[in-house]
Amino acid sequence: MSRAIALTFDDGPDPVWTPRVLAALGRVGAEATFFVMAPEAMSHPHLVRGIRTAGHAVEFHCTRHLRHTECTEDQIEADTGAGLRCLASLGVTPTRWRPPWGIQAPFTGQIAKRHRLSITGWTADSHDWTGADAESMLARIEPDLAHGGEILMHDGIGPGALREDCAETVRLVEAISRHAIEHGLTLR
DSSP states (O other), X not given: OOOEEEEEEESOOOTTXXXXXXXXXXXXXXXXXXXXXXXXXXXXXXXXXXXXXXXXXXXXXXXXXXXXXXXXXXXXXXXXXXXXXXXXXXXOOOOEEOOGGGOOOTXXXXXXXXXXXXXXXXXXXXXXXXOOOHHHHHHHHGGGGBTBEEEEEESSXXXXXXXXXXXXXXXXXXXXXXXXXXXXXXXX
16 A cells, blocks of 8 residues: 655645745655646746646646536536646646546546546645644644545635635645654655
8 A cells, every 4th residue: 555645736826835835845855746727827837837847747727716516518628628728838738637626527527538637636635725724734634644645735825715825835745744754654
């Protein structure tokens, strides 16, 4: 069984917080996956390049942060196609897709298949959008990390966020690294 922790970030790239998350990842020597929003990526192509240059993966989150269950298949197809075209213009060809809120409709899998994307969830949700401190977030996810897992975090302030910044998420990266070392887990 894998004893690795995958660090993932949604809703960016953000011009203030993504560089700080990247710096924290650099300090702990960890790689991560960034599930980006296409308009943010288009607004900040230098951040997309910076993510990739630092050895991290850039994957697809969305164009508009839509709940698939509240949309038609055509709407989600259009959102997905538009986002993937934006990312392609930046030289990014995603293979993974994390739908907003992890919510899927009956047609989500079909859209993913058409675009050759695998749908990615998570095993531990930091709930960082609530504004909790890093220690509280680590305590929340710690039981889900006994054998490794995939942690959901955010490097941007997405819809519904109750926090004003991502400072505690930056701190959480280093807290997770310490936890991994103490428990014989690796970061990937």
